[in-house]
Amino acid sequence: MTHDPEDRIVSPVVAGDEQAVEAALRPKRLAEFVGQERVREQLSLVLQSALRRNRPPDHILLSGPPGLGKTTLSMIIAAELGKPLRITSGPAIERAGDLAAVLSTLSEGEVLFLDEIHRMARPAEEMLYMAMEDFRVDVVVGKGPGATAIPLDIAPFTLVGATTRAGMLPGPLRDRFGFVAHMDFYEPAELEVIIDRSAGLLDVRIDAEAATEVAGRSRGTPRIANRLLRRVRDYAEVRADGRVTPELARAALELYEVDERGLDRLDRAVLGSLLRKFGGGPVGLSTLAVSVGEEPETVEVVAEPFLVRQGLLARTPRGRIATPAAWTHLGLTPPTPSPAAGTLFDVDE
Numbered sequence: 001m002t003h004d005p006e007d008r009i010v011s012p013v014v015a016g017d018e019q020a021v022e023a024a025l026r027p028k029r030l031a032e033f034v035g036q037e038r039v040r041e042q043l044s045l046v047l048q049s050a051l052r053r054n055r056p057p058d059h060i061l062l063s064g065p066p067g068l069g070k071t072t073l074s075m076i077i078a079a080e081l082g083k084p085l086r087i088t089s090g091p092a093i094e095r096a097g098d099l100a101a102v103l104s105t106l107s108e109g110e111v112l113f114l115d116e117i118h119r120m121a122r123p124a125e126e127m128l129y130m131a132m133e134d135f136r137v138d139v140v141v142g143k144g145p146g147a148t149a150i151p152l153d154i155a156p157f158t159l160v161g162a163t164t165r166a167g168m169l170p171g172p173l174r175d176r177f178g179f180v181a182h183m184d185f186y187e188p189a190e191l192e193v194i195i196d197r198s199a200g201l202l203d204v205r206i207d208a209e210a211a212t213e214v215a216g217r218s219r220g221t222p223r224i225a226n227r228l229l230r231r232v233r234d235y236a237e238v239r240a241d242g243r244v245t246p247e248l249a250r251a252a253l254e255l256y257e258v259d260e261r262g263l264d265r266l267d268r269a270v271l272g273s274l275l276r277k278f279g280g281g282p283v284g285l286s287t288l289a290v291s292v293g294e295e296p297e298t299v300e301v302v303a304e305p306f307l308v309r310q311g312l313l314a315r316t317p318r319g320r321i322a323t324p325a326a327w328t329h330l331g332l333t334p335p336t337p338s339p340a341a342g343t344l345f346d347v348d349e
């Protein structure tokens with residue numbers, strides 16, 4: 001492998017050394033949370049009505065791609081309710097007993113954040129169903145025919161589940177959430193507000209036009225916006241007096257190889273190869289991957305989704321094809337299709 005996808009500057013996944021700075025940038029209350037207008041309004045109603053009834057709100061599922069604010073929202077939910085927050089994740093729950101240990105120690109009204117809930121072990125799922133519905137778990141003691149289930153009451157709590165793969169949640173689990181928030185990518189204008197806010201917290205002076213520049217390259221993702229902001233800040237501090245001007249922002253992003261649309265080196269390599277070596281396709285995934293020296297999985301999982309979302313690449317039954325926008329974006333001229341070959345873009349359904 002030539003490439004660790006998690007190391008990319010445009011990776012939506014949190015990098016190891018990023019946790020502390022991310023924590024410092026998290027909005028603490030709903031009113032500070034930028035964008036996601038609909039989710040915010042819906043959530044605000046759910047929380048306010050729970051407060052009014054003095055009851056824990058329905059269980060809440062936050063669904064959406066990495067870096068859009070799911071963990072942040074879970075913390076906000078606890079803060080708005082004025083309740084403690086317990087954090088765990090699907091992969092940490094390997095056995096039902098792990099979940100029982102968490103559930104049985106929750107306090108009244110506590111918010112339990114279960115990140116990556118789709119990765120929880122199956123046997124724990126059954127226990128979670130019962131806990132969500134009846135605030136009760138059956139703890140199994142002993143093994144084999146002599147095993148007995150001891151019912152245990154647990155304090156009424158609110159489960160906040162987060163998932164990047166809502167489709168992978170079993171129906172019975174999804175059905176037990178009273179409120180499902182679908183989070184979508186942010187608009188550049190919203191990212192600009194986030195960048196301004198973060199710049200304030202990090203004591204970075206950034207010109208409005210420079211914030212626009214960074215926002216446009218952040219792939220609709222606050223985590224990436226905050227990361228790019230820190231990189232342009234570094235650049236402005238070392239190469240200039242620290243103030244991020246549009247010129248400095250552009251130069252820094254060029255150095256880090258993040259282009260105007262937020263494509264990085266890998267994205268551009270894939271797209272460039274598709275255009276230059278295969279005339280825009282169609283070409284099979286493995287052939288395309290070999291041509292850029294990557295594993296097919298890296299190309300498919302790491303590069304393609306964003307290229308597809310940007311309307312630069314399409315996956316068709318005959319292979320990958322570039323769209324006209326791809327040629328324009330890389331500054332290339334598409335070959336004129338020979339009439340006999342049909343058009344380049346007649347995609348089969």
Ligand SMILES: Nc1ncnc2c1ncn2[C@@H]1O[C@H](COP(=O)(O)OP(=O)(O)O)[C@@H](O)[C@H]1O
Binds near residue numbers: 022035066067068223
């Ligand atoms: N709506 C938002 N407003 C301001 N900052 C945000 C927003 N959403 C996310 N962020 C910031 O982006 C980073 C990633 O958010 P996080 O909640 O960890 O995403 P997720 O859990 O969905 O991967 C955090 O530093 C957070 O402060």
Ligand SMILES: [Mg+2]
Binds near residue numbers: 070071
């Ligand atoms: Mg998270």
